[in-house]
C-alpha cells in the first residue's frame with residue numbers, strides 16, 4: 001500500500017477540523033451561513049498555516065448541494081463535495097501562479113471565468129502564490145476583479161502580501177493567517193496519533209511542535225518521519241529519545257553542562273564539549289539556538305525565580321532548579337553580555353565557512369569578558 005503523506009491525509013475536510021485561525025473560520029462560516037459570499041478573497045500568511053485548505057473548504061461549502069440555508073459546513077457526500085475532495089471538480093480551477101504567471105495564462109483564465117459553471121452554482125478560482133504573477137498578468141486580473149461575472153468567486157492565496165499590487169489587495173476581502181501556536185500544533189498531533197493508533201511520550205510531541213515553527217504542514221511532515229521509528233516498536237510508540245535523534249536536537253542536560261564549564265572558566269573543556277556535540281551530528285544552528293534559549297531561561301529565572309510560561313512547560317523541575325542555580329553564578333550584566341555574544345554567533349553560523357567557529361568565539365569571549 002502506498003503511503004499517503006500525513007499532511008494530505010489530514011487536510012481539514014470541514015470547518016470544524018480546522019485548527020487555529022479562529023478569526024478566519026468565524027468570519028467565513030458566518031458569511032456562508034448568511035449567504036453573503038464575496039466575489040474575491042485574499043488569504044495571506046506563512047506557509048503551511050491553512051490558506052489552500054481554507055480556500056478549498058470555502059469552495060466546497062458554497063457549492064455543496066446538500067447545505068441548507070443558515071448552515072456553513074459542506075456535507076462531504078454530494079457530487080460536488082466529492083468531486084472537490086477527489087480533485088476533479090470542473091467548476092473549481094486551481095492555478096499555481098508560480099508556474100502560470102504570464103499574461104496568456106490570465107487571459108485564458110478570464111475566458112474560463114466567463115463561462116457559466118457546469119454543475120454548480122459558482123465557478124471558483126483559486127490562485128495560489130498570487131504574488132508571483134507578472135505585471136501584465138496582474139493588470140489583466142485586476143480588470144476581471146473589477147467586474148467579475150456574478151457566478152465567479154476568486155480566492156487568492158499568498159505568502160507575500162507585501163509584494164502584491166495594493167489595487168488587487170483592496171479589491172479583495174482580506175484574511176491574515178497566523179503561525180499556529182505550540183498548543184494548537186500539539187493538539188492536532190495528538191489527534192493524528194490517536195487516529196493512527198500510536199502511543200507517545202508527551203515530550204516527544206513538544207519537540208516536534210517546537211521544530212515546526214508555526215507551520216502545521218511542517219509539524220505533520222516531521223511527525224511522518226518520526227512515525228517510521230515509532231511503528232518499528234512492537235507496541236507503536238513515539239519516543240523522546242528517537243525524536244530528538246531524528247530531529248538532530250540536543251538534550252537540555254548537555255547545554256547545562258556547557259554553561260557550567262563556561263561559568264567555571266574552563267575554556268579548553270568548553271570548546272572540546274562544543275566540538276564533541278557537533279561531532280554527534282548536532283548542527284551549529286541547533287547548538288546556537290539551544291544555547292541562546294537556555295541562557296534566556298537562566299536570565300528569566302535570575303530576574304524572577306517564579307517565572308513561568310507556556311514554553312517552559314516541558315522543562316523538568318530538576319532542569320529548572322539547575323537553571324536557577326546557574327543564574328546565581330553570574331551577575332545580571334555578565335549574563336546579558338554572554339547572551340549577546342551567542343545571539344551574534346547565532347546570526348553568523350549559517351553563513352560562516354566554518355560554521356562552528358562563531359560559537360567557539362562566543363565561548364572564548366564569554367569566559368574572558
Ligand SMILES: Nc1ncnc2c1ncn2[C@@H]1O[C@H](COP(=O)(O)OP(=O)(O)OP(=O)(O)O)[C@@H](O)[C@H]1O
Pocket residue numbers: 006007008010011012017018019020021045046047048049050051052053054157158159188216217220
Ligand atoms: N489551520 C490548520 N488546521 C489543520 N490543518 C492544517 C492547518 N493548516 C495547515 N494544515 C495542514 O497542513 C497542510 C498544508 O496546509 P495548506 O496547504 O492549507 O497550507 P498553506 O497555508 O496553503 O501553505 P503554503 O503557503 O505553503 O501553500 C494541510 O493539508 C493540513 O494537513
Ligand SMILES: [Mg+2]
Pocket residue numbers: 051052053128157
Ligand atoms: Mg497553499
Ligand SMILES: [Zn+2]
Pocket residue numbers: 063064065066067074075076077078079080081082
Ligand atoms: Zn456537499
